[in-house]
Amino acid sequence: MNHNGMMEKEEIFSKVLRAGRRTYFFDVRATKADDYYLTITESKKFTNDDGSYHYKKHKIYIYKEDFSEFKEILAEMTDFIITEKGDEVISERHQKDFKKEYDQPATDDVVPETKSTESFTDIDFDDI
Secondary structure (H helix, E strand, O other), rough: OOOOOOOOOOEEEEEEEEEEEEEEEEEEEEEEOOEEEEEEEEEEEEOOOOOOOEEEEEEEEEHHHHHHHHHHHHHHHHHHHHHHHHHOOOOOOOOOOOOOHHHHHHHHHHHOOOHHHHHHOOOOOOOO
C-alpha cells in the first residue's frame, strides 16, 4: 500500500526505451479485476537555466479491446513515415549541417527587392 492507503497498480511486465532526452516506459499493469492493460509513458528531461533539471511525463493507457486497432494504426503510420521519408533521421539535432527549407530560398523563388522606403507613410497615433 502507498501512503494514502490505496493499492499501487502492480507492474506485471516492463520494458524501457532510452532515446536521447526521452525515455519511453512500456508497462503491463493489472486492473482491479485482475485483467491486464498497457501504459506507455514518455519522460522527457528538461534543463533549467541554473543547470538543474526536471522531467515532464505523458502517459497513455491502452486496453485490450483497443489493441488490434491500435497496432494496425501504429503500423500504418510508421510504415507511411518510412515509405515517405525513409528511415534516415533528418533533423537539426542529428545533423550538424542540416538546413531548414525556409532557411535557404529556392533559386526560382528569389524575387528582387523593389520596394523603396520612400513609399512608407509615417502615421502619428495622435492623428487618429
